[in-house]
Every structure is written in C-alpha cells, then in structure tokens.
Amino acid sequence: MADTKERKLPAPAISPETQAYWDAAGKGKLLVKKCTACGEAHHYPRPICPFCFSDKTEWTEASGKGTIYSFSVMRRAPVPYAMAYVTLAEGPRMVTNIVDCDFDKLKCDQPVKLVFKPTDGGPPLPMFTPA
Amino acid sequence: MSIKGKAYIAGIYEHPTRLAKDLSLAQIHAEVAKGALEDAGLTKDDVDGYFCAGDAPGLGPMSMVEYMGLKVRHVDSTDTGGSSYVLHVGHAAEAIAAGKCKVALITLAGRPRAEGMATGTVPRSRGGTPTPDEPFEFPYGPTVVNMYAMCAMRHMHEFGTTSEQLAWIKVAASHHAQYNPHALLKDVVTVEDVVNSPMISDPLHRLDCCVITDGGGAIVVVAPEIAAKLKRPKIKLLGASEFIKTQMGGKVDLTYSGARFTGAAAFAEAGVKPADIKYASIYDSFTITVLMQLEDLGFCEKGKGGAFVADGNLISGVGKLPFNTDGGGLCSNHPANRGGLTKVLEAVRQLRGEAHPKVQVKNCDLAIAHGTGGSLGLRHGSATVILERE
Numbered sequence: 415m416a417d418t419k420e421r422k423l424p425a426p427a428i429s430p431e432t433q434a435y436w437d438a439a440g441k442g443k444l445l446v447k448k449c450t451a452c453g454e455a456h457h458y459p460r461p462i463c464p465f466c467f468s469d470k471t472e473w474t475e476a477s478g479k480g481t482i483y484s485f486s487v488m489r490r491a492p493v494p495y496a497m498a499y500v501t502l503a504e505g506p507r508m509v510t511n512i513v514d515c516d517f518d519k520l521k522c523d524q525p526v527k528l529v530f531k532p533t534d535g536g537p538p539l540p541m542f543t544p545a
Numbered sequence: 546m547s548i549k550g551k552a553y554i555a556g557i558y559e560h561p562t563r564l565a566k567d568l569s570l571a572q573i574h575a576e577v578a579k580g581a582l583e584d585a586g587l588t589k590d591d592v593d594g595y596f597c598a599g600d601a602p603g604l605g606p607m608s609m610v611e612y613m614g615l616k617v618r619h620v621d622s623t624d625t626g627g628s629s630y631v632l633h634v635g636h637a638a639e640a641i642a643a644g645k646c647k648v649a650l651i652t653l654a655g656r657p658r659a660e661g662m663a664t665g666t667v668p669r670s671r672g673g674t675p676t677p678d679e680p681f682e683f684p685y686g687p688t689v690v691n692m693y694a695m696c697a698m699r700h701m702h703e704f705g706t707t708s709e710q711l712a713w714i715k716v717a718a719s720h721h722a723q724y725n726p727h728a729l730l731k732d733v734v735t736v737e738d739v740v741n742s743p744m745i746s747d748p749l750h751r752l753d754c755c756v757i758t759d760g761g762g763a764i765v766v767v768a769p770e771i772a773a774k775l776k777r778p779k780i781k782l783l784g785a786s787e788f789i790k791t792q793m794g795g796k797v798d799l800t801y802s803g804a805r806f807t808g809a810a811a812f813a814e815a816g817v818k819p820a821d822i823k824y825a826s827i828y829d830s831f832t833i834t835v836l837m838q839l840e841d842l843g844f845c846e847k848g849k850g851g852a853f854v855a856d857g858n859l860i861s862g863v864g865k866l867p868f869n870t871d872g873g874g875l876c877s878n879h880p881a882n883r884g885g886l887t888k889v890l891e892a893v894r895q896l897r898g899e900a901h902p903k904v905q906v907k908n909c910d911l912a913i914a915h916g917t918g919g920s921l922g923l924r925h926g927s928a929t930v931i932l933e934r935e
Contacts, residue, residue: 424670426680436680456794458681464794484702484799486694486746488686490666497691497746499797506795509682509923522702539684 421493425536436537444476457506478528479503552638553772554780556585556765565759573654581763594619594646598629600881619646625926626918630886632928635785637766647768654761655881665689691746692922697833699799710851711832712739717859722872724901730876753832755874778897779935784815803927804841811929819843824895826888826914829873861904870904885916896934
C-alpha cells in the first residue's frame with residue numbers, strides 16, 4: 415500500500431525551549447540535543463540533560479541517517495500511515511513516521527533517511543523514508 | 546517500613562453495566578462505592594480515606610468527596626492511567642500503616658461507550674498547556690493501538706513471537722468470559738478467529754484489542770483491626786510496588802515494561818515467587834500487554850512469553866497459570882478505558898472462592914494483580930499487588 419493519499423498533519427506546539435529545533439526543521443535540518451558534560455545525546459530536546467541533569471546542552475545537527483526500531487501501519491485511519499520509532503545514527507530513538515514507501519515491505523532495523531513533510535500552518539515534521 | 550500484612554481488602558464491587566447511557570459519571574462512582582461498602586459490611590460513615598484518579602469528575606477527589614457526603618482525613622488522586630487503582634491499593638495500605646486512615650475507598654467509573662469516544666484509533670491531544678513530549682509525538686499520529694502495536698512488532702522481530710501465540714491470550718480470556726453473565730463478549734473464540742479478524746494496526750487485529758465499556762468498580766481497603774471485625778474472608782496485602790517507565794531520553798526499549806521493576810519489588814516485599822502464584826490478574830488492554838507483563842513479572846523468561854501463553858496455558862483448569870478469569874478487559878469489561886481496578890476485583894473473588902465455579906482456581910490462596918496505564922509504547926505507569934487469603 416503506497417502512501418499516496420494526502421494526510422493532513424497538525425502543527426506542533428512550539429515553546430521557547432524548542433524554538434531552535436523547529437526553526438531548523440523549517441530549513442530542512444534535524445537537530446539533536448547533546449550534553450557537553452556527560453557526552454550523551456537525547457531526544458526529545460531539553461535544556462537540562464535527562465541523563466546527568468547538567469544544563470550544558472547544545473544543539474547538534476543530525477546526519478539524517480537511521481534505522482527503523484519499530485513501526486506499525488495504522489490501517490484504521492482515513493489515510494493509513496506508518497507510525498515508527500527510528501534509531502538515529504547519533505543514538506537517540508525518536509517517534510516519527512515512515513513515508514513515501516510501500517508499507518507492506520517495511521521491516522525492523524531497515525535503514526532510513528530523513529525527509530520533511532509540511533504541517534497545517536506550522537514548521538515541517540522530520541520523517542523518514544527507506545534509504 | 547513494609548506494607549506486608551498492614552492492610553486487607555474487605556469490600557469489592559463491579560458495576561454490572563457495560564453501557565451507561567442513563568447514568569451520570571458521579572452516579573456510577575457512588576453506586577460502586579455503595580456496592581463495595583455493602584460487600585464489606587461497612588457504611589459510608591466508616592470511610593476516612595478516599596482514592597480516585599483522572600476518571601473522577603472535578604479537581605482530584607474534591608467533587609466526589611462532596612457528592613458522596615464523605616468526611617475523610619486522607620485523600621490520594623494519583624493518576625497513572627489504568628494502573629492507578631492497583632497503585633491506590635498500595636497507597637491505601639501505606640496510609641493505613643502510617644495511621645492516616647483506617648477505611649480507604651477507591652472508586653473508578655466512566656462512560657466512553659455512551660459518549661461515543663474513539664478510544665483507541667484516534668490521536669488525542671490533552672489540550673491546555675502541552676506536555677513537553679506532545680510537540681514531538683502528537684503530530685505524528687500516536688494512538689493507543691499503534692503504540693502498543695509497535696511493542697508487539699519489536700517483540701516479534703527480536704524474539705520470533707507470532708500472531709498465533711498472541712491470539713491464545715484472547716482465546717483464554719474468551720474461555721473465561723463465557724461464564725460471566727456481564728461480559729460484553731461471551732463467545733468463545735479460536736486462534737483462527739483472532740488472526741483472521743481485521744487488522745487495526747500491524748500486527749494487532751481487532752480481537753487483539755480489549756473491549757470499550759462503560760461502568761466502574763470500587764475497592765475498600767481496611768486496617769487489620771477493622772478486617773478482624775468483618776464477616777468477609779480476609780484478603781491480606783503482602784506486597785505492592787509502582788514504577789513509571791519512560792522513553793529514557795531516547796534510549797527507548799519497547800521489549801519490556803515497568804512490570805520488570807514492580808514485579809521484582811512486590812515479590813520481594815511479599816516474600817513469595819512467581820511459581821507460588823495460583824491466580825494472576827494481568828492488565829489486558831491488548832494481547833501484547835499481557836505477554837510482556839507475564840515475562841516482566843517473572844512468570845517466564847524474557848522473549849519466551851509466546852510459548853508460555855500458547856496452547857491454553859492461561860485457561861483456568863487447563864493451563865498452569867489461570868489469568869483474568871472474569872474474561873478481563875479483552876472480553877468482559879474495561880470501564881473508563883482503565884482496567885486496573887477490575888484486575889484487583891477478580892483476584893479478590895478468586896481468593897475468596899467467589900469466582901464462577903467453572904473458572905474458580907482450587908485452593909487459591911495467593912494471587913497477583915498487575916496494571917499498566919498510559920501507553921506501553923510511549924510512557925506508562927506500572928503497579929503490582931500481591932494478595933493472600935488468610
């Protein structure tokens with residue numbers, strides 16, 4: 415089943431702490447927060463590291479490469495879509511969708527690459543498609 | 546301080562309705578409270594502690610305390626979704642052990658069916674100030690079913706678990722539900738029925754999902770000196786534990802649940818082990834929920850849940866671990882989309898010897914009730930209690 419029909423995506427609610435993430439998304443970049451104190455990257459992004467509680471976190475640009483950790487095709491939606499967790503090359507796993515592909519051929523651990531999809535009046539959402 | 550032996554479950558009640566078009570939410574809370582107090586042989590005026598979660602109308606416990614005319618000196622409205630009421634049993638025991646109350650009333654009610662709520666298949670924003678996770682999740686369309694489905698998908702990938710093995714969990718629940726006159730689904734189903742039912746979100750089929758029902762239930766937890774004066778069988782709390790499992794900053798692991806921690810802690814407090822358990826009430830929002838929790842609670846090795854649940858091993862009188870003998874959330878009742886309270890109820894019925902004769906476990910003196918609330922695939926609250934018939 416190809417993802418051909420249009421699915422309207424709601425705009426994310428943006429707060430001051432995540433403004434930079436969404437500004438970057440608007441320029442086609444995926445940012446990951448990294449802690450300079452403990453060296454760990456995390457997602458979703460926070461000013462205070464959830465691992466060591468340091469406030470020395472900084473934005474880094476993700477490579478856009480990853481693998482599907484898990485997925486599920488929501489067959490009962492008006493336009494079916496593939497919910498997923500993708501493991502970024504940088505480490506963290508993020509909630510996302512797999513798009514522009516044959517849903518029936520998706521597999522766990524499959525390599526994927528970053529794409530952006532427009533939302534309804536907000537910044538675009540980082541999503542993934544088979545690499 | 547341990548809660549072991551410090552509190553007893555004296556009263557239980559499950560509302561018989563599964564569709565409550567003519568009942569208000571507050572009314573159902575009050576009806577189940579009345580039922581549980583009458584079951585215990587206590588009155589409203591004996592209640593000095595009240596526990597409820599997000600299904601209760603109003604701000605925390607306040608509206609219901611007023612509506613029911615309670616005078617309480619201890620309240621707790623901790624909300625961990627469907628596991629709240631299992632957690633409340635533990636909290637009630639803590640409050641009783643600390644002398645903060647002697648008769649704790651826990652209520653649950655809801656009417657998602659009467660309200661036509663699209664429970665499992667529509668992404669929901671909570672409204673108001675967004676949770677910190679919401680912008681990074683909600684726009685992608687997480688629903689109840691697809692997030693649990695991702696746990697099942699990864700479990701299948703890592704451990705070779707099959708849809709047929711998951712189906713056995715529904716089959717076992719249906720074998721029990723046929724004897725429950727109040728169960729929403731009373732027909733016995735087969736593995737083929739489950740795997741041939743419509744796919745909702747891969748790999749979960751319609752019959753891998755629980756029912757959507759209105760109704761509710763209540764539990765009365767009392768101090769030992771109160772239990773000693775009552776005429777009901779004495780059901781003693783041996784162990785209780787709670788845990789919040791999260792995405793861990795992106796170190797997401799969908800292969801296990803918080804039961805890994807609550808099971809170990811509750812068994813340690815109780816001083817018993819999984820092999821001692823005669824009956825298990827296991828949260829069953831979906832078949833995968835049961836399978837993962839059984840592994841995490843220690844009933845089988847991680848990854849071996851599929852083989853453990855197959856071939857009727859969860860059917861009372863047939864298998865080694867009778868589970869959810871009321872038909873559970875999968876077939877009987879999942880009131881307010883929160884199934885933890887009914888898990889405690891059937892465990893108490895089994896320990897009292899008051900389950901349906903066709904599903905009653907012989908010499909049932911030790912039982913576990915476990916709940917998962919929130920979303921197994923996003924973040925969830927786990928709670929376990931271990932109960933003994935004295």
